[in-house]
Amino acid sequence: MSLVLEGFLNTVALTLLSFAGALVVGLAVAVLRIVPVPLLRGVGAVYVEVWRNIPLLAWLVLFVFGLPEVGVRMPLFWTAFTAIALYEAAFVAEALRSGVNAVASGQGEAARALGLSFRQSLRHVILPQAGRRVVQPLANIAIALTMATALAGVVGVVDMTRAAQRINLELAQPLLVFTGAGLCYLVMAAGIGFAARVLERRPA
């Protein structure tokens, strides 16, 4: 029974922490992609392309088994967290960027015509309008991230999926065990969907 709890808590913790990390890094990358400095825009673009075109499992394997060989040692959970957060950050950055792009260009031009600086127009005009548009895409990313944390089980983190598989070896009650695990993911996704709806309705 403790294995169930450990698996569930690990999945929840990994999801929440990696999503928080992905938001921070993703925001930074999204800003890099829209600043007027070509070099930084290039860095942002390379980040997004490299991370989202390589499977998460490859990243996890590289991080978990590779990092110790170059002298970077972290607890397994935090290694998995780093890989997942950096991977999902690429998707977050793209969602944020398309949110910004979706704000009509006339808004940005109007802000500049009023004499607002790049930073001011971003902060007071563009971001508040982009904010509500990105809630749904970000919620989709959060749900995808919940599913993605299952891959951490492959490299040794005892998450929900991994726990289910181990419990099944002992109990030999596959239907019960795997349905239960599936239900846990459904509940988490429902929670994320609910939070997104609340956020979306809140006035910007």
Added chain:
Amino acid sequence: MFDAPGPRLRRRVFWVSVVSALVLTGLVALGLRQFAAGGQLDPVRWRPYLTWPVWRYLLGGLWSTVVAAFATGVLAMAGGLLLALRPNRFTRAYAGVMRTVPVLLLVYVMLFVLPSFGVNLPLFWKLVVPLALSHAASYAVIFRAGVDAVEPGQREAGLSLGMPDGAVTRFVVLPQAVRHMTPLLVTQAVSLLKDTSLGYVVSYTELLFNGRVLANYNGLLIQTFIVVAFVYLVVNLALSRLAHRLEARRARIAR
């Protein structure tokens, strides 16, 4: 997002570029030093990746990856079409469940549950079936969105010309829907190709699994997986480029 830069902004851009270039160089140097300290940059450890047998093995894996992705894509698209054409309570519930449950869980069901019920598929299908079940839901969403993106006036115009309903769907709505969907379909193809890396779990000899076998054999873990990641990157970038080109063409046609 910003006006054509004036002299002051240009100066600022210049200095920010210089500083960030220095910071980047520093970071890369730091990373390389870390690699070098572990002896990972030793040419001896990289030389195997200039030889044909190693590449033949990895490209063999890539071929299996492509085959698995193709089979999954065909099955998932067929399933997605069925789901999208008949929106009812069951299909909606199916899509909802499949878009929240990890594919890995389905793979485990294939590996550990079904055999005890006497269903023991070959490795290839143990990978492809869960992937197809899961991606079918994503395709259904894409198809639905594509059809919904076609203006209702198009269907109405077709009907008012006296075309039968099926013909309107086939000759008026679907061709336009396909054009809306192409970029999303290619993005989905990238995601599908990445998901075949679950062959690592199933022991299906695709690219990532072959990387694991190779790393176990020659002990060059970092080098092997960097090369494998690079292959994924090249293949998926090529697919993404295709997506961009299709999108650009669509924008031209729409205008």
